[in-house]
C-alpha cells in the first residue's frame with residue numbers, strides 16, 4: 001500500500017499497548033483510525049489523545065470474542081469513514097496460565113474467545129469487503145508463542161499457533177485467488193505493554209472465583225518479579241513494533257518478527273522436527289535471556 005493518506009484502518013485492542021501504537025503510527029501517516037476495544041475508559045482516553053494529535057479517530061466498544069460485536073464494529077467503521085483499507089486483528093490476552101492439569105474450562109474459554117475467536121470473527125466481518133474491493137491489508141498479531149510452546153502457557157500457545165496457521169492459510173488462499181489483499185503475520189517477542197495485566201479485562205462469567213480469590217504462592221510471586229525485570233530489560237517498545245507494522249503494510253511483508261532473540265530456538269525446533277525428535281523447550285520463554 002504505497003499511499004496510506006486518507007485511507008482507513010480498524011485496529012482491535014487499539015486502546016492500549018501495541019494497538020494504540022499502531023493507531024498513532026498509522027494515524028501519523030495520514031490514515032483515519034477506528035479503534036475497537038473492550039476497555040471503555042482506555043478507549044475514550046486513546047481517541048482523545050489521537051484527536052489531540054490531529055488524527056481523525058473514532059472508538060467503538062467491541063468484544064472481539066463475539067461475532068455480532070465484530071459485525072457491529074465493521075458497520076460502525078463503514079458508517080464513520082466509508083471503505084476500510086487496513087484491519088489489524090490485534091486484541092489479545094495472556095489468558096489462563098499454569099500447568100495444563102490446573103487450568104479450568106473458563107481459562108481455556110477466555111483465552112480462546114479473545115485470541116482465537118477474535119481472529120476468526122475479524123476475518124468473517126472484514127475479509128469479504130476487502131476481497132470485493134481487491135485491495136487492502138490484514139495484520140494478524142500472533143506471537144513468538146506461535147512458533148515455540150513454552151510450559152505453563154498452554155492456552156496462549158494454542159491460540160498463537162492457530163493464528164499463525166490462519167494467517168498462512170489466508171495468505172495462500174489470497175495468492176491462489178490472484179487477490180491484491182495483503183497479509184502480515186506479526187510475531188512479537190517481549191514488548192512493553194499491559195499484556196501481563198490482562199486479567200483486568202476478564203469477563204465476570206469467565207472468572208473462576210476460587211482461583212481468583214486464592215492468594216498467589218511465594219514461588220509464583222517470585223517468578224512474576226523476575227519476569228517483570230526481564231521484560232523491563234529486554235522488552236521492545238510498542239512504538240518500534242508500530243514502525244515495523246507500518247512498513248509491512250506499505251511493503252506487503254508477510255512475516256514480521258520484532259527481534260532475533262528466539263531465532264535459534266525456532267531453528268532448533270525445526271531441526272528436531274526434521275530429525276523426528278521431540279522438541280526440547282526451556283521452562284520459560286525468558287530462558288533465552290539467561291546470562
Ligand SMILES: NC(=O)c1ccc[n+]([C@@H]2O[C@H](COP(=O)([O-])OP(=O)(O)OC[C@H]3O[C@@H](n4cnc5c(N)ncnc54)[C@H](O)[C@@H]3O)[C@@H](O)[C@H]2O)c1
Nearest residue numbers: 013016017018038039063064091092143190191193194195
Ligand atoms: N506484549 C508482548 O510481549 C506480546 C508478545 C507477543 C504477542 N503479543 C500480542 O500482542 C497483542 C496486543 O497485546 P499487548 O501486548 O499490546 O497487550 P495490552 O494488554 O496492552 O493490549 C491488549 C488490548 O486488547 C484489549 N482486549 C482484551 N480483551 C478484549 C476483547 N475481548 N475485545 C476487544 N479488546 C480486548 C485490551 O483492552 C487491550 O487494550 C495481543 O494479541 C498479544 O497476545 C504481545
